[in-house]
Amino acid sequence: MVLETQRLTLREMTQGDFLALCKILQDADVMYAYEGAFNLDEVQAWLDKQFKRYKEYGFGMWAVVLKETDKMIGQCGLSMQDYNNSKIMEVGYLFQKEYWHNGYASEAAIACKEYAFDKLNATEVYSIIRDTNTASQNVAIRNGMTCIDKFIKHYRGVDMPHVLFSVKKVL
Numbered sequence: 001m002v003l004e005t006q007r008l009t010l011r012e013m014t015q016g017d018f019l020a021l022c023k024i025l026q027d028a029d030v031m032y033a034y035e036g037a038f039n040l041d042e043v044q045a046w047l048d049k050q051f052k053r054y055k056e057y058g059f060g061m062w063a064v065v066l067k068e069t070d071k072m073i074g075q076c077g078l079s080m081q082d083y084n085n086s087k088i089m090e091v092g093y094l095f096q097k098e099y100w101h102n103g104y105a106s107e108a109a110i111a112c113k114e115y116a117f118d119k120l121n122a123t124e125v126y127s128i129i130r131d132t133n134t135a136s137q138n139v140a141i142r143n144g145m146t147c148i149d150k151f152i153k154h155y156r157g158v159d160m161p162h163v164l165f166s167v168k169k170v171l
């Protein structure tokens with residue numbers, strides 16, 4: 001799977017992306033919505049989870065590579081998440097802090113949504129976002145999404161209020 005946008009390439013992560021992944025998942029500012037930075041074992045577990053998702057579904061969180069430098073600057077992709085006793089397809093994104101505020105997350109998120117609609121035959125995609133995470137909610141809005149629900153998510157032993165954003169495929 002390779003997805004191209006104007007400035008970015010999205011592709012499956014490999015073990016060789018471990019250090020770039022550490023720059024994202026070990027940064028406390030990036031990880032505040034996830035209750036703090038990951039240790040090395042948690043980074044490896046995250047990567048292994050994506051490998052498992054690629055095998056099981058053919059998609060997961062992908063590496064986002066900046067064409068200009070050929071460097072991995074973030075992650076964006078699709079995953080199946082639990083919501084109201086069913087599975088929904090989520091567009092997710094986490095970027096290295098030094099690459100925020102350039103529109104890269106929105107560009108990647110839009111590409112993932114279009115891939116879900118055009119290649120995976122999804123009719124609706126979602127983003128599940130912590131209520132305090134305004135930057136992420138703004139990406140969802142730029143991805144054409146609106147808020148459709150609020151609920152509590154249990155993650156790393158903490159109850160966190162979340163908002164559910166979604167966008168439907170125009171048929």
Ligand SMILES: CC(C)(COP(=O)(O)OP(=O)(O)OC[C@H]1O[C@@H](n2cnc3c(N)ncnc32)[C@H](O)[C@@H]1OP(=O)(O)O)[C@@H](O)C(=O)NCCC(=O)NCCS
Nearest residue numbers: 030033093094095100101102103104105106128129135136
């Ligand atoms: C969520 C996250 C990826 C959003 O990053 P972001 O930089 O705010 O979003 P974008 O990459 O879409 O950039 C948008 C910004 O770039 C600006 N921009 C600059 N050039 C642009 C361009 N060519 N196109 C679009 N926007 C552009 C926009 O005006 C906007 O500015 P703002 O940050 O002042 O509002 C980032 O905050 C992050 O990694 N957070 C930690 C992880 C996380 O919480 N993930 C979500 C979990 S639900």
